[in-house]
Amino acid sequence: MDILNAAVAILNFVVIPAAAYGAQLALGALGVTLIYGILRFSNFAHGDTMAFGTAVTILATWGLQALGITLGPLPTALLALPVGIAATAAMVLATDRTVYRFYRAQKAKPIILVMASVGVMFLMNGFTRLLIGVDEQRFADGERFIINVRDFREMTGLQEGLALKTTQGLTIVIAVIVVWALFWFLNRTKSGKAMRAYSDNEDLALLSGIDPEKVVRMTWIIAAALATIAGTLYGLDKAFKPFNYFQILLPIFAAAIVGGLGNPVGAIAGGFLVAFSEVAITYPWLKIAGYLFPDWQPGGLLQLLGTEYKFAVSFVILIVVLLFRPTGLFRGKSV
Amino acid sequence: MSTNRQAASASIWRAPVLFAILAALFVLEGTVRNGMFSGSWNTSLAMLNMGLISAITALGVNMQWGYAGLFNVGVVGFLALGGLAPVLISTQPVEGAWQAGGTRVLIALAVAIGTLALAAQARKRLPRWRSLAVTLVLIGGFVLYRWLFDPAVTAIEANNPARHGNIGGLGLPVLLSWAVGGVFAAAAAWAVGKVALGLRSDYLAIATLGIGEIIVAVLKNEDWLARGVKNVTSIPRPVPFEIQLQRNPEFVEFAQSWGFTAAAGSGVWVKLCYMLLFLVVLLSIILLAELALKSPWGRMMRAIRDNETAAEAMGKDVKARHLQVFILGSAVIGIAGAMMITLDGLMAPVGYNPLRYTFLIWVMVIVGGSGNNWGAVLGAVLIWFLWIKAEIWGPQLIGVLTSPMPDGDLKAHLLGSAAHMRFIAMGLVLLAVLRFAPRGLVPEK
Numbered sequence: 001m002d003i004l005n006a007a008v009a010i011l012n013f014v015v016i017p018a019a020a021y022g023a024q025l026a027l028g029a030l031g032v033t034l035i036y037g038i039l040r041f042s043n044f045a046h047g048d049t050m051a052f053g054t055a056v057t058i059l060a061t062w063g064l065q066a067l068g069i070t071l072g073p074l075p076t077a078l079l080a081l082p083v084g085i086a087a088t089a090a091m092v093l094a095t096d097r098t099v100y101r102f103y104r105a106q107k108a109k110p111i112i113l114v115m116a117s118v119g120v121m122f123l124m125n126g127f128t129r130l131l132i133g134v135d136e137q138r139f140a141d142g143e144r145f146i147i148n149v150r151d152f153r154e155m156t157g158l159q160e161g162l163a164l165k166t167t168q169g170l171t172i173v174i175a176v177i178v179v180w181a182l183f184w185f186l187n188r189t190k191s192g193k194a195m196r197a198y199s200d201n202e203d204l205a206l207l208s209g210i211d212p213e214k215v216v217r218m219t220w221i222i223a224a225a226l227a228t229i230a231g232t233l234y235g236l237d238k239a240f241k242p243f244n245y246f247q248i249l250l251p252i253f254a255a256a257i258v259g260g261l262g263n264p265v266g267a268i269a270g271g272f273l274v275a276f277s278e279v280a281i282t283y284p285w286l287k288i289a290g291y292l293f294p295d296w297q298p299g300g301l302l303q304l305l306g307t308e309y310k311f312a313v314s315f316v317i318l319i320v321v322l323l324f325r326p327t328g329l330f331r332g333k334s335v
Numbered sequence: 336m337s338t339n340r341q342a343a344s345a346s347i348w349r350a351p352v353l354f355a356i357l358a359a360l361f362v363l364e365g366t367v368r369n370g371m372f373s374g375s376w377n378t379s380l381a382m383l384n385m386g387l388i389s390a391i392t393a394l395g396v397n398m399q400w401g402y403a404g405l406f407n408v409g410v411v412g413f414l415a416l417g418g419l420a421p422v423l424i425s426t427q428p429v430e431g432a433w434q435a436g437g438t439r440v441l442i443a444l445a446v447a448i449g450t451l452a453l454a455a456q457a458r459k460r461l462p463r464w465r466s467l468a469v470t471l472v473l474i475g476g477f478v479l480y481r482w483l484f485d486p487a488v489t490a491i492e493a494n495n496p497a498r499h500g501n502i503g504g505l506g507l508p509v510l511l512s513w514a515v516g517g518v519f520a521a522a523a524a525w526a527v528g529k530v531a532l533g534l535r536s537d538y539l540a541i542a543t544l545g546i547g548e549i550i551v552a553v554l555k556n557e558d559w560l561a562r563g564v565k566n567v568t569s570i571p572r573p574v575p576f577e578i579q580l581q582r583n584p585e586f587v588e589f590a591q592s593w594g595f596t597a598a599a600g601s602g603v604w605v606k607l608c609y610m611l612l613f614l615v616v617l618l619s620i621i622l623l624a625e626l627a628l629k630s631p632w633g634r635m636m637r638a639i640r641d642n643e644t645a646a647e648a649m650g651k652d653v654k655a656r657h658l659q660v661f662i663l664g665s666a667v668i669g670i671a672g673a674m675m676i677t678l679d680g681l682m683a684p685v686g687y688n689p690l691r692y693t694f695l696i697w698v699m700v701i702v703g704g705s706g707n708n709w710g711a712v713l714g715a716v717l718i719w720f721l722w723i724k725a726e727i728w729g730p731q732l733i734g735v736l737t738s739p740m741p742d743g744d745l746k747a748h749l750l751g752s753a754a755h756m757r758f759i760a761m762g763l764v765l766l767a768v769l770r771f772a773p774r775g776l777v778p779e780k
Binding site: 041042044099109110111114116118119120121123124125126127129130133134246247249250257300311314318319323326 | 537548552689690697761
């Protein structure tokens with residue numbers, strides 16, 4: 001029994017990738033949940049908003065690289081992020097003005113807003129394709145690893161290696177900073193309090209003189225920033241391919257619903273829950289079983305589900321929550 | 336669309352005139368040869384046939400949305416599931432596949448379903464230790480299922496993998512498989528609807544989005560079922576092959592009397608046969624749907640859609656009715672899926688793209704007029720025509736618009752990305768109709 005090597009293998013293949021993926025999902029789910037809390041509909045365009053923001057960020061990155069500006073060991077994309085966020089914020093504010101505001105004024109059923117968001121999704125998808133095409137883009141530069149496998153082996157003398165990619169470390173650090181800033185904003189500033197008040201009780205908020213359009217604008221800007229950051233981190237960590245950003249919509253919705261739609265803490269917990277379940281269920285545990293029980297010769301790879309079915313994991317989590325606790329683990333809204 | 340009804344002022348001539356314009360477009364495509372049209376009846380009829388299949392899909396979506404206000408975002412999944420039926424029902428049996436593990440796979444699937452049913456019963460019946468019992472049942476069932484399933488799949492896939500490696504069909508008539516496709520889709524709809532209906536309205540949308548992705552993933556990866564991405568070809572056809580017609584001197588003479596060469600004439604003839612079959616299916620579904628809508632059941636459905644609370648207060652079981660109409664609509668989508676695979680003669684799961692098979696269908700329904708069956712048909716065929724034509728017209732339009740620009744990177748980029756304009760155009764059409772004419776081209780009566 002080789003506990004040390006097993007622990008390193010678990011850390012390397014399960015904990016680190018899942019933590020980075022969880023942070024990306026959590027940032028995406030925060031955007032979905034904020035929009036749900038304030039505007040009260042599930043935004044199907046969120047995945048494509050992420051793709052759009054990332055596409056702009058990539059273009060800006062290429063621009064910076066062409067000018068010879070880089071961040072040294074860190075990816076240049078971080079420097080380009082503000083451009084992406086600004087463009088995405090302008091874009092979602094424009095869609096709010098031209099599309100959603102009309103239905104809000106009409107007090108249309110939520111499902112009509114969902115459908116309008118599908119139209120916006122088409123538009124965003126088209127713009128992203130126009131900007132950057134449908135092919136895979138890799139735009140990570142700078143140092144690739146914080147810890148690489150060989151150094152780790154030499155350092156510890158263990159048989160099992162451990163790698164921590166810069167993008168993974170960065171994802172977690174940035175996610176912590178962004179979440180801290182978001183909660184500080186929601187809990188400490190006047191605008192943030194106005195947002196929470198509006199989310200809790202619209203009528204009461206209106207009576208206390210909160211300007212609903214201002215709250216809505218702020219929500220969109222924050223959601224755009226979260227979407228762009230989440231999308232860029234996801235693209236840095238894996239690769240940017242517009243269709244993947246449509247597919248990531250399902251785990252993001254699952255994360256937001258597990259945590260309770262409209263509840264920011266829930267969205268973060270949901271993001272990590274979905275990511276860890278997905279990675280743990282699709283990881284072949286054979287290697288780790290080999291360290292722990294050297295005498296055991298299992299027949300298969302000890303993989304509960306093939307990686308190609310990772311979306312099924314989000315779906316099952318979603319179904320279990322819908323069956324047993326439709327308002328989510330942290331009591332979201334059920335309007 | 337219960338929230339924003341316009342005054343009902345549509346003229347009774349509106350639908351016939353629009354259908355006449357649509358017919359004229361297809362005739363132009365068949366006869367006029369210029370920059371905009373191909374002048375080939377083969378192209379025109381191929382577009383019409385695919386348009387008719389889209390129309391049947393749109394009818395299914397219209398039942399769910401137009402009659403009951405249910406937002407199904409997994410159309411692609413139900414279509415793909417329906418497409419599985421021709422492969423499993425009507426292709427020729429694969430030698431040795433059933434002996435290799437067919438029965439074992441069936442037992443494994445039965446164990447899986449039995450486990451879920453047992454878990455559901457345990458949750459409902461047991462007075463205590465409920466979660467523990469459910470967990471144990473699920474874990475035990477999963478282990479048993481994998482123990483039965485995995486060796487069987489390996490054995491089936493090892494059976495002549497270059498040509499088959501799948502379970503094979505039953506060799507039954509392909510028209511029968513259309514009905515089976517509907518049954519497959521209905522079964523999946525029952526499972527999804529049972530869980531997601533009766534909750535908040537967008538939960539159904541999210542759950543169907545998930546099931547759509549999963550069904551397509553299953554088709555791509557389960558090689559024993561339909562060879563996955565290796566595709567299944569040679570799906571039997573309900574109509575004659577072109578080559579048979581070309582060898583028949585009587586047919587060649589007949590084609591020439593209409594002014595076609597044997598090659599073009601046989602293509603047109605085959606497509607006309609398909610068109611007839613599709614029209615029969617389409618018209619029977621419309622007939623049944625119209626009869627249902629005019630019956631007390633149809634009035635009840637509309638009452639539920641327009642005011643759920645009031646209908647529930649009148650003693651209507653809203654959740655059960657929603658489940659019913661969701662299953663019916665999905666069955667129609669499944670039939671369309673089976674028809675599509677029959678028309679293509681090929682099962683290629685990589686082709687199932689949600690933008691094309693879910694969201695484009697939605698554009699068709701909304702543009703045509705949700706709640707009106709003829710509207711859904713009109714919208715489907717029209718949008719399909721435009722979608723295909725945008726591939727040719729889009730670059731031409733961009734070419735004209737950019738012609739005064741100097742040659743350079745920007746012009747090349749714009750010309751190169753003209754193909755993506757379709758998505759922007761469709762998004763704009765959907766948003767514009769939703770906002771300015773929410774009742775569509777042919778509004779509900």
